[in-house]
Amino acid sequence: MIDGFSHIVLHVTDLDRSEAFYRDVFGLDVIGRDLVADEGRNSLLGTNTRQRVLLVEVPEVVAIRPNSSSIHHAWLLTIDEFERAKDRFAAAGFDINDSRAQFRARGENSVDIFDPDGHRFQVQAYSPAATEVIKENTGPIACGHMDDYAVGAVKAFVKGKFFLVRIEEGFLAVSRWCTHMNGLLSWKQEHWHFYCPMHGAMFNRKGESLPCSRPCPTLRLHPVTIGADGTITVDPDTAIRRDGFDPAQVVPAKAGASSRFPETALC
Amino acid sequence: MADVETLSHSGISVHDLKEAEDFYCGILGAQVHGAVNFVTEDTLKGRSVHQSYTLGDFLFALVLAPDFMPMPPADKLMGVNGFRHAFAVRHADFDATIARLKAAGVPFKGPVGHPDKGPFGESVYFKDPSGNFLELLWRRDENVDYAKAPQLDVG
Known part of the structure; x- marks a missing residue:
């Protein structure tokens, strides 16, 4: 039934001031005045898609509903537009630091801007860093002896950003970088899954996207090598892309075992 | 641009x-x-x-x-409660859309016609159960080939 989003309507107390703000600070196009039947004098502005903003002048404005939370609207900019917008925001006196930086994935840029009447906008842009394969160039990481991992164990490594997972069939070194955007996953022991606090993605221990979550590609792996003495080494500088879980990806808990992957899976 | x-x-x-x-x-x-x-x-x-x-x-x-957020008066069907979101339907589907609201028992105002010089055709106004105002409209520019909104999959 619905063909798509058309426009958002906002009340403002001073149409001239707000129209100038949305044009000069946010960077919207002014389409025209009083093109719409509404409760007051109005100005229609446009983005680069068909989406519009309608500013309607009224004597009094309640920008944010009492007792509500997290109310905001998010402009999406290209990364070039975002760099220009930051300059305009700074010139207009806004703090252009992201107040919620700890909740952002890498490459996810965001600032909060309030219009002259207090309407809250998130301004966001995504750089290629959001989805590129991250490598820290740590070199191989020694992970201890294979007998130190009980079946079911999941150990998070800070250096190299991976989980070493011991399942019944053996070992998997699962990348901690979410395949949706580069958020860092954590292991939720009580829920028995990997969880991305950035956008809510969930994965099982084999790295498969769980149902009821944002569907994502299977988590990447890193090569695991088990030495003759049973010590485990993981190479986080090599990432292995995969289309799903395959038992052949598991390195058996045996001295001398190691990961084998086709060249085409390396990334 | x-x-x-x-x-x-x-x-x-x-x-x-x-x-x-x-x-x-x-x-x-x-x-x-x-x-x-x-x-x-x-x-x-x-x-x-x-x-x-x-x-x-x-x-x-x-x-x-x-x-609990204060609710707008029950009989106020067009307004903003901080904001109002408007969604487009095709002109050909507009009557069916109104019938659907009626069938669902959603009170609405309209259709209200917009000035000919503007891009909007007619709107109906209503609220979600929490008192957020909504609007459905058909647009005169529905066949204009605007750039598509990028699909981001966040939020």
Whole structure:
């Protein structure tokens, strides 16, 4: 039934001031005045898609509903537009630091801007860093002896950003970088899954996207090598892309075992 | 050219996520996109519990309000409560859309015609169960080939 989003309507107390703000600070196009039947004098502005903003002048404005939370609207900019917008925001006196930086994935840029009447906008842009394969160039990481991992164990490594997972069939070194955007996953022991606090993605221990979550590609792996003495080494500088879980990806808990992957899976 | 691509999403407070889902999905045809921050420790850190929905090309994050929000008067059908979101339907589908609102028992105002010089045709105005104002309209520019909103899959 619905063909798509058309426009958002906002009340403002001073149409001239707000129209100038949305044009000069946010960077919207002014389409025209009083093109719409509404409760007051109005100005229609446009983005680069068909989406519009309608500013309607009224004597009094309640920008944010009492007792509500997290109310905001998010402009999406290209990364070039975002760099220009930051300059305009700074010139207009806004703090252009992201107040919620700890909740952002890498490459996810965001600032909060309030219009002259207090309407809250998130301004966001995504750089290629959001989805590129991250490598820290740590070199191989020694992970201890294979007998130190009980079946079911999941150990998070800070250096190299991976989980070493011991399942019944053996070992998997699962990348901690979410395949949706580069958020860092954590292991939720009580829920028995990997969880991305950035956008809510969930994965099982084999790295498969769980149902009821944002569907994502299977988590990447890193090569695991088990030495003759049973010590485990993981190479986080090599990432292995995969289309799903395959038992052949598991390195058996045996001295001398190691990961084998086709060249085409390396990334 | 504007220096803004699109409005990617809105975070909107509601009183009841299930009630909101029944309304947005059942009547307006939205799709559930994802549940975010249903993990207790996130809420303890002050992150918002929300469920997101896609409605056409738009992403709504419906956020559980921390307390009861004052409601607009029951008979006020057109307005803004901080904001109002308007969604486009094809002109050919407009009557069927109005019939659908009627059948679902959603009170609405309209259709209201817009000036000929503008891009909008006719609108109907209504509210979601939590008192957020909504609008459905057909647009005179519905056949103009605008750039598509990029699909971001966040929120």
